Amino acid sequence: MATGLNSFISSIMTRTTPLPFYHPEDPFFLYHDLYPTNQVKLWLDISTHCNAKCPQCHRTDANGLAKADWLPVVQWSFEQFKFAFPPKTLQMFKEIQICGTWGDPMMNKDIYEIMEYIMDNSQGIHVLLNTNGSIRDEEWWWKFGTKVRNRCTVFWAIEGVTNEQHAMYRRNTDLDKVLRNMESFSAAGGISEVFTVVFKHNERDMYNIAKVSKDLGARQIMFVQSNRFYKHPKFDFVDDQGVQQSLYRAELPPNKEFYWKSWDLNNPVAMEIIKNEASRTQ
Ligand SMILES: C[S@@+](CC[C@H](N)C(=O)[O-])C[C@H]1O[C@@H](n2cnc3c(N)ncnc32)[C@H](O)[C@@H]1O
Numbered sequence: 133m134a135t136g137l138n139s140f141i142s143s144i145m146t147r148t149t150p151l152p153f154y155h156p157e158d159p160f161f162l163y164h165d166l167y168p169t170n171q172v173k174l175w176l177d178i179s180t181h182c183n184a185k186c187p188q189c190h191r192t193d194a195n196g197l198a199k200a201d202w203l204p205v206v207q208w209s210f211e212q213f214k215f216a217f218p219p220k221t222l223q224m225f226k227e228i229q230i231c232g233t234w235g236d237p238m239m240n241k242d243i244y245e246i247m248e249y250i251m252d253n254s255q256g257i258h259v260l261l262n263t264n265g266s267i268r269d270e271e272w273w274w275k276f277g278t279k280v281r282n283r284c285t286v287f288w289a290i291e292g293v294t295n296e297q298h299a300m301y302r303r304n305t306d307l308d309k310v311l312r313n314m315e316s317f318s319a320a321g322g323i324s325e326v327f328t329v330v331f332k333h334n335e336r337d338m339y340n341i342a343k344v345s346k347d348l349g350a351r352q353i354m355f356v357q358s359n360r361f362y363k364h365p366k367f368d369f370v371d372d373q374g375v376q377q378s379l380y381r382a383e384l385p386p387n388k389e390f391y392w393k394s395w396d397l398n399n400p401v402a403m404e405i406i407k408n409e410a411s412r413t414q
């Protein structure tokens with residue numbers, strides 16, 4: 133087995149044509165070498181379940197906002213997680229990002245047990261979790277926050293200052309619930325960062341969203357202009373009541389110095405930058 137693996141690795145190393153997934157200018161890493169450095173970052177999808185119906189999400193059917201019918205509804209169980217990542221394997225990771233492409237990780241029925249296991253069986257791992265946040269209640273989030281404390285950053289989707297504005301994209305979620313959950317998790321010692329997808333309907337409120345986020349315990353905020361319009365300024369969809377609706381692309385310029393950056397909500401200079409961007413003339 134080891135000889136077979138060695139000859140496979142050696143055949144890769146002596147190739148004269150590049151591998152399809154490898155660009156000659158990229159550094160070449162072998163996991164065998166990386167694991168002992170404890171610097172490996174892991175990306176996990178642990179659930180295709182979601183409570184929300186965001187119209188441009190890959191899991192959502194824009195014609196009625198149900199789950200896309202080709203997507204299976206699956207999730208990892210705690211037992212499967214422990215089997216895939218025994219304590220010895222966990223030691224090799226520096227960071228685990230549990231964002232998800234097809235669902236929300238907080239919908240996983242075993243998320244508490246999985247996180248408790250990671251915390252109890254590793255010292256250095258930091259976990260990043262993305263969620264719409266409108267799942268479970270403040271008591272649950274308090275208990276979760278006291279377990280993970282500063283070893284977990286939760287990215288909360290907050291996209292408005294009223295529920296009406298927030299739910300124009302984050303359909304089927306409740307802004308008040310998200311804010312209560314974030315406040316509870318942060319007060320318990322967890323790290324909260326806000327992730328705001330920006331459209332025409334909320335770009336002028338970026339500063340107000342930042343202020344609310346700061347008041348309710350978030351440390352940082354990142355703004356990202358929706359990247360699902362492709363060449364069109366408008367995205368048409370049919371909502372879950374059968375009503376034809378549209379979302380509109382942000383009109384502010386895609387300033388590379390501003391979007392996709394984490395802004396420190398406790399830094400007055402950062403707050404000023406957010407305020408200026410939200411009120412910028414086009
Ligand atoms: C499929 S979601 C899974 C995580 C979680 N359910 C959430 O929404 O945060 C993965 C990422 O896509 C982002 N996302 C969703 N819609 C987007 C859009 N129209 N443009 C850019 N990012 C988007 C989410 O905010 C999240 O960071």
Ligand code: SF4
Binds near residue numbers: 182183186190191235
């Ligand atoms: S909350 Fe995340 S996974 Fe769920 S529909 Fe919205 S973008 Fe998709």
